[in-house]
Amino acid sequence: MTIEDLPDIPLEGSSLIGRYPFLFTGSDTSVIFSISAAPMPSDCEFSFFDPNDASCQEILFDPKTSVSELFAILRQWVPQVQQNIDIIGNEILKRGCNVNDRDGLTDMTLLHYTCKSGAHGIGDIETAVKFAAQLIDLGADASLRSRWTNMNALHYASYFDVPELIRVILKTSKPKDVDATCSDFNFGTALHIAAHNLCAGAVKTLLELGANPAFRNDKGQIPAEVVPDPVDMPLEMADAAAIAKEIKQMLLDAVPLPCTSAKAVLPNSDHTTSRAMLTSLGLKLGDRVVIAGQKVGTLRFCGTTEFASGQWAGIELDEPEGKNNGSVGRVQYFKCAPKYGIFAPLSKISKLKDGRKTTTHTPSTRATPHARSQKVDVAHVTSRVNSGLTTSKKETASETTLALPPSEEPKTVAENDAAQPGSMSSSSSSSSLDHKQSYPKKLTTSSGGKKTLSKSPSLPSRASAGIYGFFNQAFLVFFILVCLNKVCAVPMAAIFLREPSCLL
Numbered sequence: 188m189t190i191e192d193l194p195d196i197p198l199e200g201s202s203l204i205g206r207y208p209f210l211f212t213g214s215d216t217s218v219i220f221s222i223s224a225a226p227m228p229s230d231c232e233f234s235f236f237d238p239n240d241a242s243c244q245e246i247l248f249d250p251k252t253s254v255s256e257l258f259a260i261l262r263q264w265v266p267q268v269q270q271n272i273d274i275i276g277n278e279i280l281k282r283g284c285n286v287n288d289r290d291g292l293t294d295m296t297l298l299h300y301t302c303k304s305g306a307h308g309i310g311d312i313e314t315a316v317k318f319a320a321q322l323i324d325l326g327a328d329a330s331l332r333s334r335w336t337n338m339n340a341l342h343y344a345s346y347f348d349v350p351e352l353i354r355v356i357l358k359t360s361k362p363k364d365v366d367a368t369c370s371d372f373n374f375g376t377a378l379h380i381a382a383h384n385l386c387a388g389a390v391k392t393l394l395e396l397g398a399n400p401a402f403r404n405d406k407g408q409i410p411a412e413v414v415p416d417p418v419d420m421p422l423e424m425a426d427a428a429a430i431a432k433e434i435k436q437m438l439l440d441a442v443p444l445p446c447t448s449a450k451a452v453l454p455n456s457d458h459t460t461s462r463a464m465l466t467s468l469g470l471k472l473g474d475r476v477v478i479a480g481q482k483v484g485t486l487r488f489c490g491t492t493e494f495a496s497g498q499w500a501g502i503e504l505d506e507p508e509g510k511n512n513g514s515v516g517r518v519q520y521f522k523c524a525p526k527y528g529i530f531a532p533l534s535k536i537s538k539l540k541d542g543r544k545t546t547t548h549t550p551s552t553r554a555t556p557h558a559r560s561q562k563v564d565v566a567h568v569t570s571r572v573n574s575g576l577t578t579s580k581k582e583t584a585s586e587t588t589l590a591l592p593p594s595e596e597p598k599t600v601a602e603n604d605a606a607q608p609g610s611m612s613s614s615s616s617s618s619s620l621d622h623k624q625s626y627p628k629k630l631t632t633s634s635g636g637k638k639t640l641s642k643s644p645s646l647p648s649r650a651s652a653g654i655y656g657f658f659n660q661a662f663l664v665f666f667i668l669v670c671l672n673k674v675c676a677v678p679m680a681a682i683f684l685r686e687p688s689c690l691l
Contacts, residue, residue: 220255223255231243235268236268257279257282298327298328299333301352323355344377349388365393365397365399366399385427387433416431425495425530429492465486468533479531484503494516494518501528508526
């Protein structure tokens with residue numbers, strides 16, 4: 188609700204009373220005071236009002252300090268102000284203010300501010316309870332609402348989880364006031380407000396004092412259904428999740444029998460044992476696990492917890508990246524060093540793959556027989572046109588072996604040429620043919636005694652092979668002579684002309 192949603196309501200009482208209440212002491216008419224800023228000492232070293240400071244006390248007890256300025260002090264949400272609610276409130280009353288007068292900015296009464304000041308960690312509960320009882324004795328109306336929030340004193344006490352103030356307020360209220368609704372909370376009751384804010388103390392007190400756990404707000408929700416779901420809370424809010432589970436169960440147990448059909452049931456998987464859950468995941472306690480692919484640790488716990496429903500895993504991390512020491516709230520689920528414990532749903536954990544190297548090499552090892560290349564016997568494979576290079580190389584090797592002494596080689600060659608003039612070409616061609624006939628046998632022998640050729644080449648193929656072999660051998664002989672000419676300095680022309688005098 189905003190100020191635009193509200194009708195134009197005139198100030199209660201005369202504007203003169205609102206500006207100068209001290210002229211009308213003892214007036215029963217409540218007013219809304221004008222908006223003002225909180226007075227601060229000129230030499231103040233801090234930004235808030237501190238009633239314990241001497242300079243602030245001078246302002247507080249100064250009769251010239253207006254009620255509007257004192258209400259502005261009450262608006263400061265600091266312990267120094269909230270723990271002294273009785274001192275500031277009594278100064279407002281001393282200036283002739285009615286107990287139900289309102290702050291012009293928040294539209295709150297002194298009783299509203301007192302219910303806020305009982306908040307844990309900010310105010311002092313004992314001081315707030317005493318001052319609230321004093322205000323009620325002076326005629327404070329607990330049913331009055333702030334126009335800004337539509338909340339009454341009971342709603343404020345429930346919102347800030349102050350069970351002691353709830354008892355004080357309901358002690359003098361009508362029975363039906365315990366279920367008064369608030370538009371800012373979907374027209375839910377004080378029980379809805381306490382349940383939504385996880386105020387366990389307020390929920391318990393309201394149930395004891397007759398609050399209706401089956402009351403439905405405008406959305407059709409009972410108080411148990413407005414409790415935040417513990418499963419949706421992050422891991423760092425494990426304590427709040429435990430409180431949420433406790434509050435929800437408390438409210439569900441309080442729902443009367445006629446509403447049993449609409450009674451929600453907490454999700455629970457207790458029927459499935461933790462051992463069975465781990466077995467289905469291929470895990471056991473003590474296994475190394477990884478959480479969401481990031482944090483690594485050892486599985487120490489698996490089962491139901493007090494902070495949330497369902498099955499949870501407790502992990503002792505390798506590094507201090509956790510949230511606890513294995514305990515949440517007051518329950519110790521497993522033991523580990525502080526900051527090394529963490530809880531996670533079973534769906535977030537998986538077994539750590541320790542043998543990454545083995546896993547990496549395993550596929551390649553298995554695929555080795557398929558990728559291995561088998562040796563192929565190519566000894567029986569011949570080209571369709573035999574060039575005779577192999578024969579020429581072998582004959583060249585034999586001739587080179589015979590021509591080891593450089594001084595004797597020219598003479599030997601000359602004598603052979605002289606003894607058998609014109610026999611070079613014929614011998615070379617005949618030797619080529621003879622060698623081609625014996626070549627398949629040599630290949631067969633080199634292949635380890637295995638017969639690789641079952642038939643010898645036909646006569647036409649032998650003739651063609653001989654022709655090609657002759658030209659190739661002639662070229663090789665020419666190449667050898669060129670080499671000998673360079674090594675032995677023998678004129679090549681003399682060899683061709685077979686002039687013995689050139690060898691002298």
